[in-house]
Amino acid sequence: MTDAHTTTPGQTEDVARHLAASLAAGDIVLLLGDLAAGKTTFVRGLVDALGGDPDEVSSPTFVLVQTYPATSPTGIARVHHLDLYRLEGTVRDLRALGVEELVNDPQAVVAVEWPKDALATWLPQDARTWVVRIEADDGSGRWIRITGPGNGTNTP
Numbered sequence: 001m002t003d004a005h006t007t008t009p010g011q012t013e014d015v016a017r018h019l020a021a022s023l024a025a026g027d028i029v030l031l032l033g034d035l036a037a038g039k040t041t042f043v044r045g046l047v048d049a050l051g052g053d054p055d056e057v058s059s060p061t062f063v064l065v066q067t068y069p070a071t072s073p074t075g076i077a078r079v080h081h082l083d084l085y086r087l088e089g090t091v092r093d094l095r096a097l098g099v100e101e102l103v104n105d106p107q108a109v110v111a112v113e114w115p116k117d118a119l120a121t122w123l124p125q126d127a128r129t130w131v132v133r134i135e136a137d138d139g140s141g142r143w144i145r146i147t148g149p150g151n152g153t154n155t156p
């Protein structure tokens, strides 16, 4: 478990870069926190550390899934970034989005903002799952708590 406090977006990216060093292909990262907590910022740090282009990471208005190529020496070839905020999150919704293939991509790290319970339907039993909780403090600070890795649907 990691507990961190950050005062700038750059520091939040640093915490993500630190987590990236522990990630393996096939890992799932669930991001919890209110709007503007810093979930997308965190994903930007992950993508950067995994050899992708951080500038491609944005909070998309309509695109719910983005895939960034990665070049990690540990065999992570891409990062799938899902933002399920706008979805009700039924099994049907997620299936239409292609979630089954995405979370079963053995060469990817999958980062999910606003994860839905229905996601568990397709999480591989042996997938390692990390949970990142981000909370704003009274100012521009953020508390970041990372737990994991848990196993499959048994999220930490």
Ligand code: ADP
Pocket (backbone or CB within 6 Å): 006, 007, 008, 009, 010, 011, 012, 033, 034, 035, 036, 037, 038, 039, 040, 041, 042, 059, 113, 140, 141, 142
């Ligand atoms: P989310 O994806 O959770 O909705 P974003 O990462 O898109 O959040 O946005 C977070 C916003 O908060 C950005 O505008 C960012 O610049 C700002 N911010 C300010 N301080 C921090 C911090 N310590 N960590 C992360 N983001 C911060």
Ligand code: MG
Pocket (backbone or CB within 6 Å): 039, 040, 041, 059, 083, 113
């Ligand atoms: Mg976001």
